[in-house]
Amino acid sequence: MVNFSLMGAGRIGKMHAEIISAHPNANLKYVYDVNKKFANEVAKASKCIKANSPEEAINSKDVDAVLIASATPTHTKFITMAAKAGKAIFCEKPIDLDIKKVNKCLNEIKNTKVPIQIGFNRRFDSSHAKAQLARVKKEIGELEMIVITSRDPEPPGIDYLKAAGGFFRDTTIHDFDLARFILGNDPVIQISAFGEALFDKNAKKQKDHDTAMFILKSKKGVLIHINNSRRAVYGYDQRVEIFGSKGMIISNNQTPTSVERYTNRSTTVKDTIHFFFIERYEQAYKDQFNEFVKCVTKKTKPKVTFEDGKNALIIANAAYESYRKGKVVNIKF
Ligand SMILES: NC(=O)c1ccc[n+]([C@@H]2O[C@H](COP(=O)([O-])OP(=O)(O)OC[C@H]3O[C@@H](n4cnc5c(N)ncnc54)[C@H](O)[C@@H]3O)[C@@H](O)[C@H]2O)c1
Known part of the structure:
Protein backbone atom coordinates (compact mmCIF):
# COMPACT_ATOMS: atom_id res chain seq x y z
CA MET A 1 0.00 0.00 0.00
CA VAL A 2 1.37 3.44 -0.97
CA ASN A 3 0.31 6.24 1.39
CA PHE A 4 -0.14 9.64 -0.28
CA SER A 5 -0.24 13.31 0.59
CA LEU A 6 -2.07 15.48 -1.90
CA MET A 7 -0.93 19.09 -2.34
CA GLY A 8 -3.70 21.19 -3.89
CA ALA A 9 -7.41 20.44 -3.81
CA GLY A 10 -8.59 22.53 -6.77
CA ARG A 11 -9.95 21.32 -10.10
CA ILE A 12 -7.36 18.64 -10.88
CA GLY A 13 -6.52 17.98 -7.20
CA LYS A 14 -10.08 16.81 -6.54
CA MET A 15 -9.85 14.43 -9.49
CA HIS A 16 -6.52 13.03 -8.23
CA ALA A 17 -8.01 12.54 -4.74
CA GLU A 18 -10.74 10.34 -6.26
CA ILE A 19 -8.21 8.35 -8.30
CA ILE A 20 -5.95 7.78 -5.27
CA SER A 21 -8.90 6.72 -3.09
CA ALA A 22 -10.20 4.28 -5.73
CA HIS A 23 -6.82 2.59 -6.29
CA PRO A 24 -6.41 -0.84 -4.64
CA ASN A 25 -2.74 -0.19 -3.72
CA ALA A 26 -2.96 3.48 -2.74
CA ASN A 27 -4.33 5.38 0.20
CA LEU A 28 -4.87 9.13 0.63
CA LYS A 29 -3.56 10.06 4.10
CA TYR A 30 -3.30 13.88 3.98
CA VAL A 31 -4.49 16.78 1.86
CA TYR A 32 -3.10 20.31 2.00
CA ASP A 33 -4.44 23.42 0.29
CA VAL A 34 -4.18 27.10 1.28
CA ASN A 35 -7.88 27.19 0.47
CA LYS A 36 -9.21 25.48 3.61
CA LYS A 37 -12.69 24.98 2.12
CA PHE A 38 -11.25 22.93 -0.76
CA ALA A 39 -9.01 20.95 1.61
CA ASN A 40 -11.98 20.22 3.89
CA GLU A 41 -14.09 19.02 0.96
CA VAL A 42 -11.41 16.54 -0.13
CA ALA A 43 -10.66 15.44 3.45
CA LYS A 44 -14.35 14.69 3.98
CA ALA A 45 -14.89 12.91 0.65
CA SER A 46 -11.69 10.84 0.90
CA LYS A 47 -11.76 10.33 4.67
CA CYS A 48 -8.22 11.69 5.05
CA ILE A 49 -6.54 14.25 7.32
CA LYS A 50 -6.51 17.95 6.41
CA ALA A 51 -2.90 18.95 7.03
CA ASN A 52 -2.30 22.36 8.60
CA SER A 53 0.97 22.99 6.80
CA PRO A 54 2.93 21.72 3.77
CA GLU A 55 5.48 20.32 6.26
CA GLU A 56 2.84 18.21 8.01
CA ALA A 57 1.60 16.82 4.70
CA ILE A 58 5.02 16.13 3.20
CA ASN A 59 7.23 15.16 6.16
CA SER A 60 4.84 12.88 8.05
CA LYS A 61 6.39 9.47 8.64
CA ASP A 62 3.30 7.60 7.44
CA VAL A 63 3.54 9.15 3.96
CA ASP A 64 5.37 7.37 1.10
CA ALA A 65 4.50 9.62 -1.85
CA VAL A 66 3.41 13.18 -2.57
CA LEU A 67 1.06 14.12 -5.42
CA ILE A 68 1.51 17.80 -6.31
CA ALA A 69 -1.61 19.28 -7.93
CA SER A 70 -1.42 22.78 -6.47
CA ALA A 71 -0.98 26.00 -8.47
CA THR A 72 2.04 25.91 -10.81
CA PRO A 73 4.30 28.40 -8.88
CA THR A 74 4.23 26.04 -5.85
CA HIS A 75 5.52 22.94 -7.69
CA THR A 76 9.30 23.34 -7.40
CA LYS A 77 9.10 24.17 -3.67
CA PHE A 78 7.01 21.08 -2.96
CA ILE A 79 9.19 18.86 -5.21
CA THR A 80 12.29 19.95 -3.28
CA MET A 81 10.62 19.44 0.11
CA ALA A 82 9.31 15.98 -0.86
CA ALA A 83 12.61 14.85 -2.42
CA LYS A 84 14.56 15.91 0.70
CA ALA A 85 12.04 14.00 2.85
CA GLY A 86 12.67 10.89 0.70
CA LYS A 87 9.11 10.70 -0.69
CA ALA A 88 8.23 9.57 -4.21
CA ILE A 89 6.82 12.45 -6.26
CA PHE A 90 4.10 12.83 -8.85
CA CYS A 91 3.91 16.45 -10.03
CA GLU A 92 1.38 18.02 -12.37
CA LYS A 93 2.62 19.81 -15.49
CA PRO A 94 4.24 22.28 -15.92
CA ILE A 95 7.07 21.87 -13.40
CA ASP A 96 7.25 25.67 -13.41
CA LEU A 97 6.98 28.51 -15.93
CA ASP A 98 10.53 29.72 -15.24
CA ILE A 99 13.37 27.53 -16.51
CA LYS A 100 15.72 29.05 -13.87
CA LYS A 101 13.44 27.74 -11.09
CA VAL A 102 13.31 24.33 -12.80
CA ASN A 103 17.12 24.16 -13.03
CA LYS A 104 17.52 25.32 -9.40
CA CYS A 105 15.09 22.61 -8.28
CA LEU A 106 16.94 19.97 -10.31
CA ASN A 107 20.21 21.04 -8.68
CA GLU A 108 18.68 20.89 -5.19
CA ILE A 109 17.32 17.35 -5.65
CA LYS A 110 20.13 15.83 -7.72
CA ASN A 111 21.48 13.76 -4.84
CA THR A 112 18.10 12.36 -3.84
CA LYS A 113 17.06 9.05 -5.38
CA VAL A 114 13.28 9.38 -5.21
CA PRO A 115 11.22 8.63 -8.35
CA ILE A 116 9.62 11.72 -9.96
CA GLN A 117 6.87 11.47 -12.56
CA ILE A 118 5.43 14.52 -14.37
CA GLY A 119 1.72 14.66 -15.26
CA PHE A 120 1.84 14.55 -19.04
CA ASN A 121 -1.28 12.39 -19.03
CA ARG A 122 -1.76 12.33 -22.81
CA PHE A 277 -10.02 17.04 -20.20
CA ILE A 278 -11.37 15.28 -17.11
CA GLU A 279 -13.92 13.36 -19.22
CA ARG A 280 -11.78 12.87 -22.33
CA TYR A 281 -8.65 11.69 -20.54
CA GLU A 282 -10.29 9.78 -17.66
CA GLN A 283 -8.60 6.52 -18.66
CA ALA A 284 -5.24 8.28 -19.18
CA TYR A 285 -5.31 9.95 -15.73
CA LYS A 286 -6.02 6.58 -14.11
CA ASP A 287 -3.33 4.76 -16.10
CA GLN A 288 -0.64 7.40 -15.41
CA PHE A 289 -1.43 7.01 -11.70
CA ASN A 290 -1.26 3.20 -11.99
CA GLU A 291 2.14 3.60 -13.60
CA PHE A 292 3.32 5.86 -10.77
CA VAL A 293 2.15 3.40 -8.09
CA LYS A 294 4.04 0.68 -9.99
CA CYS A 295 7.21 2.84 -9.98
CA VAL A 296 6.95 3.20 -6.20
CA THR A 297 6.08 -0.41 -5.36
CA LYS A 298 8.22 -2.20 -7.97
CA LYS A 299 10.99 0.43 -7.98
CA THR A 300 10.78 0.92 -11.77
CA LYS A 301 11.87 4.10 -13.58
CA PRO A 302 9.09 6.65 -14.24
CA LYS A 303 7.98 6.79 -17.88
CA VAL A 304 7.62 10.60 -17.84
CA THR A 305 10.60 12.16 -16.10
CA PHE A 306 11.62 15.53 -14.65
CA GLU A 307 13.77 15.93 -17.78
CA ASP A 308 10.66 15.47 -19.98
CA GLY A 309 9.00 18.27 -18.00
CA LYS A 310 12.06 20.49 -18.42
N1 LIG B 1 -2.51 17.32 -16.59
C1 LIG B 1 -3.58 18.01 -16.86
O1 LIG B 1 -4.35 17.67 -17.74
C2 LIG B 1 -3.88 19.23 -16.04
C3 LIG B 1 -5.16 19.79 -16.12
C4 LIG B 1 -5.44 20.90 -15.33
C5 LIG B 1 -4.47 21.45 -14.52
N2 LIG B 1 -3.24 20.90 -14.50
C6 LIG B 1 -2.19 21.49 -13.64
O2 LIG B 1 -2.53 21.24 -12.28
C7 LIG B 1 -2.20 22.36 -11.46
C8 LIG B 1 -3.48 22.86 -10.76
O3 LIG B 1 -4.40 23.26 -11.75
P1 LIG B 1 -5.98 23.38 -11.44
O4 LIG B 1 -6.63 23.53 -12.75
O5 LIG B 1 -6.42 22.32 -10.52
O6 LIG B 1 -6.00 24.80 -10.71
P2 LIG B 1 -6.94 25.26 -9.51
O7 LIG B 1 -6.75 26.74 -9.44
O8 LIG B 1 -8.32 24.73 -9.66
O9 LIG B 1 -6.29 24.55 -8.23
C9 LIG B 1 -5.06 24.92 -7.69
C10 LIG B 1 -5.14 24.76 -6.18
O10 LIG B 1 -3.86 25.03 -5.62
C11 LIG B 1 -4.08 25.69 -4.38
N3 LIG B 1 -2.89 26.36 -3.93
C12 LIG B 1 -2.39 27.56 -4.32
N4 LIG B 1 -1.26 27.83 -3.63
C13 LIG B 1 -1.06 26.79 -2.79
C14 LIG B 1 -0.07 26.49 -1.82
N5 LIG B 1 0.97 27.32 -1.57
N6 LIG B 1 -0.17 25.31 -1.16
C15 LIG B 1 -1.20 24.45 -1.38
N7 LIG B 1 -2.17 24.70 -2.28
C16 LIG B 1 -2.09 25.84 -2.98
C17 LIG B 1 -5.24 26.63 -4.66
O11 LIG B 1 -5.88 27.06 -3.47
C18 LIG B 1 -6.14 25.74 -5.53
O12 LIG B 1 -7.09 25.03 -4.76
C19 LIG B 1 -1.57 23.40 -12.39
O13 LIG B 1 -0.17 23.25 -12.34
C20 LIG B 1 -2.08 23.00 -13.78
O14 LIG B 1 -1.19 23.36 -14.83
C21 LIG B 1 -2.93 19.81 -15.22
Whole structure:
Protein backbone atom coordinates (compact mmCIF):
# COMPACT_ATOMS: atom_id res chain seq x y z
CA MET A 1 0.00 0.00 0.00
CA VAL A 2 1.37 3.44 -0.97
CA ASN A 3 0.31 6.24 1.39
CA PHE A 4 -0.14 9.64 -0.28
CA SER A 5 -0.24 13.31 0.59
CA LEU A 6 -2.07 15.48 -1.90
CA MET A 7 -0.93 19.09 -2.34
CA GLY A 8 -3.70 21.19 -3.89
CA ALA A 9 -7.41 20.44 -3.81
CA GLY A 10 -8.59 22.53 -6.77
CA ARG A 11 -9.95 21.32 -10.10
CA ILE A 12 -7.36 18.64 -10.88
CA GLY A 13 -6.52 17.98 -7.20
CA LYS A 14 -10.08 16.81 -6.54
CA MET A 15 -9.85 14.43 -9.49
CA HIS A 16 -6.52 13.03 -8.23
CA ALA A 17 -8.01 12.54 -4.74
CA GLU A 18 -10.74 10.34 -6.26
CA ILE A 19 -8.21 8.35 -8.30
CA ILE A 20 -5.95 7.78 -5.27
CA SER A 21 -8.90 6.72 -3.09
CA ALA A 22 -10.20 4.28 -5.73
CA HIS A 23 -6.82 2.59 -6.29
CA PRO A 24 -6.41 -0.84 -4.64
CA ASN A 25 -2.74 -0.19 -3.72
CA ALA A 26 -2.96 3.48 -2.74
CA ASN A 27 -4.33 5.38 0.20
CA LEU A 28 -4.87 9.13 0.63
CA LYS A 29 -3.56 10.06 4.10
CA TYR A 30 -3.30 13.88 3.98
CA VAL A 31 -4.49 16.78 1.86
CA TYR A 32 -3.10 20.31 2.00
CA ASP A 33 -4.44 23.42 0.29
CA VAL A 34 -4.18 27.10 1.28
CA ASN A 35 -7.88 27.19 0.47
CA LYS A 36 -9.21 25.48 3.61
CA LYS A 37 -12.69 24.98 2.12
CA PHE A 38 -11.25 22.93 -0.76
CA ALA A 39 -9.01 20.95 1.61
CA ASN A 40 -11.98 20.22 3.89
CA GLU A 41 -14.09 19.02 0.96
CA VAL A 42 -11.41 16.54 -0.13
CA ALA A 43 -10.66 15.44 3.45
CA LYS A 44 -14.35 14.69 3.98
CA ALA A 45 -14.89 12.91 0.65
CA SER A 46 -11.69 10.84 0.90
CA LYS A 47 -11.76 10.33 4.67
CA CYS A 48 -8.22 11.69 5.05
CA ILE A 49 -6.54 14.25 7.32
CA LYS A 50 -6.51 17.95 6.41
CA ALA A 51 -2.90 18.95 7.03
CA ASN A 52 -2.30 22.36 8.60
CA SER A 53 0.97 22.99 6.80
CA PRO A 54 2.93 21.72 3.77
CA GLU A 55 5.48 20.32 6.26
CA GLU A 56 2.84 18.21 8.01
CA ALA A 57 1.60 16.82 4.70
CA ILE A 58 5.02 16.13 3.20
CA ASN A 59 7.23 15.16 6.16
CA SER A 60 4.84 12.88 8.05
CA LYS A 61 6.39 9.47 8.64
CA ASP A 62 3.30 7.60 7.44
CA VAL A 63 3.54 9.15 3.96
CA ASP A 64 5.37 7.37 1.10
CA ALA A 65 4.50 9.62 -1.85
CA VAL A 66 3.41 13.18 -2.57
CA LEU A 67 1.06 14.12 -5.42
CA ILE A 68 1.51 17.80 -6.31
CA ALA A 69 -1.61 19.28 -7.93
CA SER A 70 -1.42 22.78 -6.47
CA ALA A 71 -0.98 26.00 -8.47
CA THR A 72 2.04 25.91 -10.81
CA PRO A 73 4.30 28.40 -8.88
CA THR A 74 4.23 26.04 -5.85
CA HIS A 75 5.52 22.94 -7.69
CA THR A 76 9.30 23.34 -7.40
CA LYS A 77 9.10 24.17 -3.67
CA PHE A 78 7.01 21.08 -2.96
CA ILE A 79 9.19 18.86 -5.21
CA THR A 80 12.29 19.95 -3.28
CA MET A 81 10.62 19.44 0.11
CA ALA A 82 9.31 15.98 -0.86
CA ALA A 83 12.61 14.85 -2.42
CA LYS A 84 14.56 15.91 0.70
CA ALA A 85 12.04 14.00 2.85
CA GLY A 86 12.67 10.89 0.70
CA LYS A 87 9.11 10.70 -0.69
CA ALA A 88 8.23 9.57 -4.21
CA ILE A 89 6.82 12.45 -6.26
CA PHE A 90 4.10 12.83 -8.85
CA CYS A 91 3.91 16.45 -10.03
CA GLU A 92 1.38 18.02 -12.37
CA LYS A 93 2.62 19.81 -15.49
CA PRO A 94 4.24 22.28 -15.92
CA ILE A 95 7.07 21.87 -13.40
CA ASP A 96 7.25 25.67 -13.41
CA LEU A 97 6.98 28.51 -15.93
CA ASP A 98 10.53 29.72 -15.24
CA ILE A 99 13.37 27.53 -16.51
CA LYS A 100 15.72 29.05 -13.87
CA LYS A 101 13.44 27.74 -11.09
CA VAL A 102 13.31 24.33 -12.80
CA ASN A 103 17.12 24.16 -13.03
CA LYS A 104 17.52 25.32 -9.40
CA CYS A 105 15.09 22.61 -8.28
CA LEU A 106 16.94 19.97 -10.31
CA ASN A 107 20.21 21.04 -8.68
CA GLU A 108 18.68 20.89 -5.19
CA ILE A 109 17.32 17.35 -5.65
CA LYS A 110 20.13 15.83 -7.72
CA ASN A 111 21.48 13.76 -4.84
CA THR A 112 18.10 12.36 -3.84
CA LYS A 113 17.06 9.05 -5.38
CA VAL A 114 13.28 9.38 -5.21
CA PRO A 115 11.22 8.63 -8.35
CA ILE A 116 9.62 11.72 -9.96
CA GLN A 117 6.87 11.47 -12.56
CA ILE A 118 5.43 14.52 -14.37
CA GLY A 119 1.72 14.66 -15.26
CA PHE A 120 1.84 14.55 -19.04
CA ASN A 121 -1.28 12.39 -19.03
CA ARG A 122 -1.76 12.33 -22.81
CA ARG A 123 1.11 9.84 -23.16
CA PHE A 124 -1.13 7.37 -21.29
CA ASP A 125 -4.19 7.85 -23.49
CA SER A 126 -4.70 4.42 -25.05
CA SER A 127 -5.37 5.85 -28.55
CA HIS A 128 -2.43 8.28 -28.61
CA ALA A 129 -0.21 5.55 -27.09
CA LYS A 130 -1.32 3.05 -29.76
CA ALA A 131 -0.47 5.56 -32.48
CA GLN A 132 2.96 6.10 -30.91
CA LEU A 133 3.57 2.34 -30.71
CA ALA A 134 2.62 1.97 -34.38
CA ARG A 135 5.28 4.60 -35.13
CA VAL A 136 7.85 2.69 -33.10
CA LYS A 137 6.98 -0.54 -34.95
CA LYS A 138 7.28 1.33 -38.28
CA GLU A 139 3.72 0.36 -39.27
CA ILE A 140 3.56 3.63 -41.24
CA GLY A 141 7.11 3.20 -42.56
CA GLU A 142 9.38 6.21 -42.12
CA LEU A 143 7.77 9.00 -40.06
CA GLU A 144 7.39 12.23 -42.06
CA MET A 145 4.72 14.38 -40.39
CA ILE A 146 2.86 14.75 -37.10
CA VAL A 147 -0.30 16.89 -36.90
CA ILE A 148 -1.70 17.67 -33.44
CA THR A 149 -5.00 19.48 -32.97
CA SER A 150 -5.80 20.49 -29.41
CA ARG A 151 -8.71 22.87 -28.76
CA ASP A 152 -10.43 23.60 -25.45
CA PRO A 153 -14.24 23.89 -25.37
CA GLU A 154 -14.29 27.37 -23.80
CA PRO A 155 -11.82 29.97 -22.51
CA PRO A 156 -10.96 30.00 -18.80
CA GLY A 157 -11.76 32.96 -16.51
CA ILE A 158 -9.43 35.94 -16.06
CA ASP A 159 -8.14 34.65 -12.68
CA TYR A 160 -6.96 31.43 -14.30
CA LEU A 161 -5.30 33.38 -17.13
CA LYS A 162 -3.48 35.64 -14.67
CA ALA A 163 -1.91 32.65 -12.90
CA ALA A 164 -1.47 30.21 -15.79
CA GLY A 165 1.57 31.88 -17.36
CA GLY A 166 0.48 32.02 -21.01
CA PHE A 167 -1.12 29.73 -23.56
CA PHE A 168 2.13 28.18 -24.88
CA ARG A 169 3.57 27.25 -21.45
CA ASP A 170 0.33 26.19 -19.79
CA THR A 171 -1.61 24.49 -22.60
CA THR A 172 0.58 23.83 -25.65
CA ILE A 173 3.16 22.30 -23.31
CA HIS A 174 1.03 19.11 -23.43
CA ASP A 175 1.31 19.08 -27.24
CA PHE A 176 5.05 19.80 -27.18
CA ASP A 177 5.42 16.80 -24.89
CA LEU A 178 3.16 14.63 -27.08
CA ALA A 179 5.26 15.52 -30.13
CA ARG A 180 8.44 14.51 -28.21
CA PHE A 181 6.74 11.26 -27.14
CA ILE A 182 5.86 10.34 -30.73
CA LEU A 183 9.27 11.35 -32.09
CA GLY A 184 11.10 9.13 -29.57
CA ASN A 185 14.84 9.70 -29.68
CA ASP A 186 14.64 12.20 -32.57
CA PRO A 187 14.81 15.62 -30.85
CA VAL A 188 12.94 18.74 -31.94
CA ILE A 189 15.47 21.28 -33.24
CA GLN A 190 13.45 24.22 -34.62
CA ILE A 191 10.17 26.01 -33.99
CA SER A 192 8.09 28.72 -35.59
CA ALA A 193 5.17 30.05 -33.52
CA PHE A 194 2.16 32.30 -34.13
CA GLY A 195 -0.39 33.41 -31.54
CA GLU A 196 -3.47 35.65 -31.67
CA ALA A 197 -6.26 36.84 -29.35
CA LEU A 198 -9.17 36.61 -31.78
CA PHE A 199 -12.24 36.20 -29.57
CA ASP A 200 -11.46 36.13 -25.84
CA LYS A 201 -11.44 39.61 -24.27
CA ASN A 202 -9.68 38.29 -21.18
CA ALA A 203 -6.86 36.81 -23.27
CA LYS A 204 -6.50 40.17 -25.04
CA LYS A 205 -6.48 42.04 -21.70
CA GLN A 206 -3.76 39.71 -20.36
CA LYS A 207 -1.74 40.01 -23.62
CA ASP A 208 -2.24 36.26 -23.89
CA HIS A 209 -3.51 34.19 -26.83
CA ASP A 210 -6.66 32.23 -27.59
CA THR A 211 -5.50 30.88 -30.96
CA ALA A 212 -2.07 29.52 -31.88
CA MET A 213 -0.21 27.58 -34.53
CA PHE A 214 3.24 26.07 -34.49
CA ILE A 215 5.55 24.35 -36.96
CA LEU A 216 8.42 22.32 -35.52
CA LYS A 217 11.20 20.33 -37.17
CA SER A 218 13.03 17.32 -35.73
CA LYS A 219 16.70 16.47 -36.24
CA LYS A 220 15.75 13.79 -38.80
CA GLY A 221 13.55 16.30 -40.65
CA VAL A 222 10.11 15.21 -39.42
CA LEU A 223 7.73 18.19 -39.65
CA ILE A 224 5.23 18.76 -36.85
CA HIS A 225 2.18 21.00 -36.91
CA ILE A 226 0.35 21.91 -33.69
CA ASN A 227 -2.80 24.05 -33.59
CA ASN A 228 -4.56 25.25 -30.44
CA SER A 229 -7.71 27.18 -29.65
CA ARG A 230 -9.30 28.13 -26.36
CA ARG A 231 -12.76 27.73 -27.90
CA ALA A 232 -14.34 24.91 -29.87
CA VAL A 233 -18.15 25.01 -29.80
CA TYR A 234 -18.38 21.24 -30.33
CA GLY A 235 -16.28 20.20 -27.28
CA TYR A 236 -12.70 19.24 -26.40
CA ASP A 237 -11.09 18.63 -29.77
CA GLN A 238 -8.14 16.23 -29.41
CA ARG A 239 -6.75 14.66 -32.56
CA VAL A 240 -3.35 13.31 -33.51
CA GLU A 241 -2.31 12.32 -37.02
CA ILE A 242 0.94 10.48 -37.73
CA PHE A 243 1.92 10.29 -41.38
CA GLY A 244 4.67 8.26 -43.00
CA SER A 245 5.95 6.48 -46.11
CA LYS A 246 3.56 3.53 -45.65
CA GLY A 247 0.40 5.25 -44.44
CA MET A 248 -1.22 7.27 -41.72
CA ILE A 249 -2.51 6.68 -38.19
CA ILE A 250 -5.18 8.89 -36.66
CA SER A 251 -6.00 9.03 -32.96
CA ASN A 252 -9.43 10.60 -33.25
CA ASN A 253 -11.93 12.44 -31.08
CA GLN A 254 -14.03 10.30 -28.78
CA THR A 255 -17.73 10.50 -27.98
CA PRO A 256 -19.25 9.44 -24.64
CA THR A 257 -21.25 6.65 -26.36
CA SER A 258 -21.07 4.96 -29.78
CA VAL A 259 -24.72 5.79 -30.63
CA GLU A 260 -25.35 7.02 -34.18
CA ARG A 261 -28.63 8.65 -35.27
CA TYR A 262 -30.17 8.36 -38.76
CA THR A 263 -33.11 10.64 -39.58
CA ASN A 264 -34.72 12.26 -42.65
CA ARG A 265 -32.42 15.26 -42.07
CA SER A 266 -29.06 13.57 -41.62
CA THR A 267 -27.17 10.29 -41.34
CA THR A 268 -24.48 9.12 -38.91
CA VAL A 269 -25.04 11.84 -36.33
CA LYS A 270 -23.06 10.97 -33.22
CA ASP A 271 -23.03 12.35 -29.67
CA THR A 272 -20.99 15.51 -29.28
CA ILE A 273 -17.41 14.76 -28.29
CA HIS A 274 -16.33 14.81 -24.62
CA PHE A 275 -16.67 18.24 -23.00
CA PHE A 276 -13.19 18.68 -21.48
CA PHE A 277 -10.02 17.04 -20.20
CA ILE A 278 -11.37 15.28 -17.11
CA GLU A 279 -13.92 13.36 -19.22
CA ARG A 280 -11.78 12.87 -22.33
CA TYR A 281 -8.65 11.69 -20.54
CA GLU A 282 -10.29 9.78 -17.66
CA GLN A 283 -8.60 6.52 -18.66
CA ALA A 284 -5.24 8.28 -19.18
CA TYR A 285 -5.31 9.95 -15.73
CA LYS A 286 -6.02 6.58 -14.11
CA ASP A 287 -3.33 4.76 -16.10
CA GLN A 288 -0.64 7.40 -15.41
CA PHE A 289 -1.43 7.01 -11.70
CA ASN A 290 -1.26 3.20 -11.99
CA GLU A 291 2.14 3.60 -13.60
CA PHE A 292 3.32 5.86 -10.77
CA VAL A 293 2.15 3.40 -8.09
CA LYS A 294 4.04 0.68 -9.99
CA CYS A 295 7.21 2.84 -9.98
CA VAL A 296 6.95 3.20 -6.20
CA THR A 297 6.08 -0.41 -5.36
CA LYS A 298 8.22 -2.20 -7.97
CA LYS A 299 10.99 0.43 -7.98
CA THR A 300 10.78 0.92 -11.77
CA LYS A 301 11.87 4.10 -13.58
CA PRO A 302 9.09 6.65 -14.24
CA LYS A 303 7.98 6.79 -17.88
CA VAL A 304 7.62 10.60 -17.84
CA THR A 305 10.60 12.16 -16.10
CA PHE A 306 11.62 15.53 -14.65
CA GLU A 307 13.77 15.93 -17.78
CA ASP A 308 10.66 15.47 -19.98
CA GLY A 309 9.00 18.27 -18.00
CA LYS A 310 12.06 20.49 -18.42
CA ASN A 311 12.40 19.77 -22.17
CA ALA A 312 8.75 20.60 -22.88
CA LEU A 313 9.29 23.95 -21.11
CA ILE A 314 12.42 24.62 -23.20
CA ILE A 315 10.30 24.14 -26.37
CA ALA A 316 7.57 26.45 -24.98
CA ASN A 317 10.19 29.11 -24.22
CA ALA A 318 11.56 28.80 -27.76
CA ALA A 319 7.99 29.18 -29.04
CA TYR A 320 7.67 32.52 -27.19
CA GLU A 321 11.01 33.65 -28.58
CA SER A 322 9.85 32.77 -32.11
CA TYR A 323 6.53 34.59 -31.57
CA ARG A 324 8.29 37.72 -30.26
CA LYS A 325 10.95 37.84 -32.95
CA GLY A 326 8.75 36.63 -35.82
CA LYS A 327 11.51 34.15 -36.70
CA VAL A 328 12.28 30.45 -36.74
CA VAL A 329 14.14 29.64 -33.51
CA ASN A 330 16.70 26.88 -32.95
CA ILE A 331 16.07 24.75 -29.86
CA LYS A 332 18.88 23.69 -27.53
CA PHE A 333 18.18 21.25 -24.67
N1 LIG B 1 -2.51 17.32 -16.59
C1 LIG B 1 -3.58 18.01 -16.86
O1 LIG B 1 -4.35 17.67 -17.74
C2 LIG B 1 -3.88 19.23 -16.04
C3 LIG B 1 -5.16 19.79 -16.12
C4 LIG B 1 -5.44 20.90 -15.33
C5 LIG B 1 -4.47 21.45 -14.52
N2 LIG B 1 -3.24 20.90 -14.50
C6 LIG B 1 -2.19 21.49 -13.64
O2 LIG B 1 -2.53 21.24 -12.28
C7 LIG B 1 -2.20 22.36 -11.46
C8 LIG B 1 -3.48 22.86 -10.76
O3 LIG B 1 -4.40 23.26 -11.75
P1 LIG B 1 -5.98 23.38 -11.44
O4 LIG B 1 -6.63 23.53 -12.75
O5 LIG B 1 -6.42 22.32 -10.52
O6 LIG B 1 -6.00 24.80 -10.71
P2 LIG B 1 -6.94 25.26 -9.51
O7 LIG B 1 -6.75 26.74 -9.44
O8 LIG B 1 -8.32 24.73 -9.66
O9 LIG B 1 -6.29 24.55 -8.23
C9 LIG B 1 -5.06 24.92 -7.69
C10 LIG B 1 -5.14 24.76 -6.18
O10 LIG B 1 -3.86 25.03 -5.62
C11 LIG B 1 -4.08 25.69 -4.38
N3 LIG B 1 -2.89 26.36 -3.93
C12 LIG B 1 -2.39 27.56 -4.32
N4 LIG B 1 -1.26 27.83 -3.63
C13 LIG B 1 -1.06 26.79 -2.79
C14 LIG B 1 -0.07 26.49 -1.82
N5 LIG B 1 0.97 27.32 -1.57
N6 LIG B 1 -0.17 25.31 -1.16
C15 LIG B 1 -1.20 24.45 -1.38
N7 LIG B 1 -2.17 24.70 -2.28
C16 LIG B 1 -2.09 25.84 -2.98
C17 LIG B 1 -5.24 26.63 -4.66
O11 LIG B 1 -5.88 27.06 -3.47
C18 LIG B 1 -6.14 25.74 -5.53
O12 LIG B 1 -7.09 25.03 -4.76
C19 LIG B 1 -1.57 23.40 -12.39
O13 LIG B 1 -0.17 23.25 -12.34
C20 LIG B 1 -2.08 23.00 -13.78
O14 LIG B 1 -1.19 23.36 -14.83
C21 LIG B 1 -2.93 19.81 -15.22
